[in-house]
Amino acid sequence: MRSKRERNRMRTKMFVLLGLLFVLSVSTYVSAQTVVVIVNAGNRITDLSNADLKTMFKAEKADWSDGKKVFLTGLEGPVAEKFAKMALGLSAKKMNKMWLTKVFQGVIESPQVLANGAAVKQHVANMPGGIGFIDATEVDVSVKILTIDGKKYDGAGYLLK
């Protein structure tokens, strides 16, 4: 029979192991996520260059090439962190604060920062000129996925993989 002390020690080890496994699985999931940039299905744009993607999400441009207004849509959580870091080299907080500065200047319309990918998808689908980013697994036909620098999200060399 194991003493109570040994059982407690064993239990602690199991919790630590489970915790490590959880952290590992979450971080693997996050790093394995592919982020896609989505626009309203009516938008004629099909591709954004890396440079245009930066300009757009740093809120330094307010119009699409056809003159329609850009409506940025943000997202909370790890997908936003990954997108901000890979697309802009910033944290999601810095990206959102940058947007706030541009709203305060009157350069862009006030973006929505939403809680999940489904909400972002719905918002972009309903907003002509809307643009956002979500996990690739959440995409459906209600929105259009843009290629980045001519590369598809499931192909080699895609920026947000």
Add this chain to the structure above:
Amino acid sequence: MLSEKSVFAGFFLLSLCISQFSSPAHAATKAIRGFADFNFSLTDADDGRSQFRLGQYDTYITGSLTDKITYLSEVVFEYDEGWILDLERLWVRYKFNDALSVSTGKFHTALGFWNRNYHHGALLHTSVDRPIYLFFEDEGGILPIHTTGLLISGIDIGSSRIYYDVMVGNGLGSSPTEDNDSAKSISVYVHSKVIEDVDFGVSFYSDSVSEGAVIDAHAHGGDEALPLGEDVDQLIMSANVSVNKGNVELLTEFAQVTNKGQRTGTKGTTTGLYALGAYSFDDLTPFFKFDLLDPDDADPIFSPGKTTAFSVGVKYDLSYLAAVKVQYTNLDVEGADKENLLRTQLAIGF
């Protein structure tokens, strides 16, 4: 100086655009947002004391009326022997495209980076306070940081990534509802982002301020607001460089204000400068700021004492809508004892 006919023509053109070329099919949008900050400070000044202080409570409404017409209104609640409501900005804009917009109303004057970017939003800037030379007009600032008039602007033009603002307004001494003379102020701010994550720009401002225009007590270092004794030609030039790349923030700006009395020929040049550097470790951002305000004794408008300030501090971002800052400042105002200040601030946005 710009003729009144030219200004009238510009204003008429804007009205025509708004009435003729707007698309009624667009759904109007509206967002109500704002900033507030809460402060506590300690000082070693002889007449100083520790104190809690409410900062500026700023609310602004922004949105669109049509696909081409946008608007912004901003009010600040301030305490000045009683709560007052100050209309900081109110403008309506017709946008042809990113390269050309025409707006009318009350604006942040097209003078440099800080004035156009941060203004009342303490959450948006890293330091607790504004640079000294960019204090508000009623706090002793040397720049006319608000202008009522007409603005032509454009963003992200060409491969040089040029941004510009050209502004014609009532100028110093006027109120938002009335000009005190027929001379109009002109300001131009041109900046470029041709180098990624770097913004550099230059500004120019010219005005003729009329005799009798009332100058705030802080500006001339006295106790009471004083009327100007003669017409004064005012010329302001400024330049800025900002780097915002990854974890690094570097920002420096310089302004030179030259005032010359038309009758006496008395001329004075006042200089303002600040430099801010910061590096972010995730949510924690240590920073420093250096301030200089160097007035000319001969200046017919400004005569506060020469001021230098060196600050170090740290900002912690709780979210993108809330930050806590702690800042130590060593303040040296000519003619007064040096002062050490410790300030904390909770800045929020909503």
